[in-house]
Amino acid sequence: DNVIELEKVRVTFGTAKNAVTALAETSLRIDKGEFVALVGPSGCGKSTILKLVAGTLNATQGNVFVAGREIGAGAARIGMAFQNPTLLPWLNIRDNVMLPLKIVPPFKEAFGAKRKTEYRDRVEASLKQVGLGGFGDKFPWQLSGGMQQRASLCRALIHDPTLLLLDEPFGALDQFTREELWEIMQNLWIEKRPTVLLVTHDLKEAAYLASRICVMQARPGRIVDDSPVPFARPRT
Ligand code: ADP
Numbered sequence: 433d434n435v436i437e438l439e440k441v442r443v444t445f446g447t448a449k450n451a452v453t454a455l456a457e458t459s460l461r462i463d464k465g466e467f468v469a470l471v472g473p474s475g476c477g478k479s480t481i482l483k484l485v486a487g488t489l490n491a492t493q494g495n496v497f498v499a500g501r502e503i504g505a506g507a508a509r510i511g512m513a514f515q516n517p518t519l520l521p522w523l524n525i526r527d528n529v530m531l532p533l534k535i536v537p538p539f540k541e542a543f544g545a546k547r548k549t550e551y552r553d554r555v556e557a558s559l560k561q562v563g564l565g566g567f568g569d570k571f572p573w574q575l576s577g578g579m580q581q582r583a584s585l586c587r588a589l590i591h592d593p594t595l596l597l598l599d600e601p602f603g604a605l606d607q608f609t610r611e612e613l614w615e616i617m618q619n620l621w622i623e624k625r626p627t628v629l630l631v632t633h634d635l636k637e638a639a640y641l642a643s644r645i646c647v648m649q650a651r652p653g654r655i656v657d658d659s660p661v662p663f664a665r666p667r668t
């Protein structure tokens with residue numbers, strides 16, 4: 433039951449004369465409900481893999497399947513978060529977090545006046561969970577960087593994504609906030625079991641959160657080790 437399948441994928445940037453091979457003959461299969469961490473040095477192609485799966489970049493060679501379909505078919509409900517907060521500055525925190533419920537099926541179909549209070553409650557509960565209860569009326573610039581990042585994570589999770597693509601979302605946080613959000617992320621994964629692909633530089637983070645770790649090398653980017661996390665925490 434593969435949610436993600438990369439088949440001998442090659443990604444080359446630039447012209448034939450000065451081409452950069454970002455990813456060489458890379459194959460990767462991720463099963464439903466796995467939590468996979470991608471680790472490796474800068475430039476090894478981690479973000480390139482995320483972009484392939486998100487459908488914002490095409491492979492030069494090879495195939496990419498998401499939820500059994502060639503990418504672009506919109507087969508999976510995807511949530512994304514990045515290293516820096518990506519909130520829309522003209523919307524308050526509540527409306528930022530609400531956004532996926534307005535645009536992603538099946539939630540958008542129910543986004544009539546009738547369901548509005550239900551969605552507001554859902555957003556408020558989610559904000560509370562990441563320590564932002566009562567901050568829905570604030571605008572992004574009124575919050576610290578750490579709080580904006582909490583809200584960005586909230587927005588990535590609000591529509592119960594079946595596939596979560598995370599590009600160092602905890603990287604710019606202070607140690608306290610980071611570990612608090614690790615715990616929230618872990619509980620969420622145990623509870624809802626989305627498939628997660630996490631890019632991180634932090635080996636401790638990878639070992640804490642992931643059920644499987646893929647180590648990459650640069651020039652050209654490729655996966656050189658792929659291991660389950662041996663001493664996994666108890667999971668239900
Ligand atoms: P990572 O996320 O592991 O740091 P990336 O996937 O961002 O690595 O990049 C992999 C390689 O591809 C790097 O050598 C990078 O310079 C190159 N690269 C990425 N995007 C582009 C682009 N748009 N144009 C040219 N080269 C790129």
Ligand code: ADP
Nearest residue numbers: 570573574575576577578579580582605606609
């Ligand atoms: P940082 O990114 O600076 O580490 P945190 O997200 O860890 O910030 O927030 C630190 C604490 O400061 C929070 O627990 C919060 O209560 C408080 N705080 C930060 N910004 C605001 C704000 N705009 N309004 C109210 N409280 C705030």
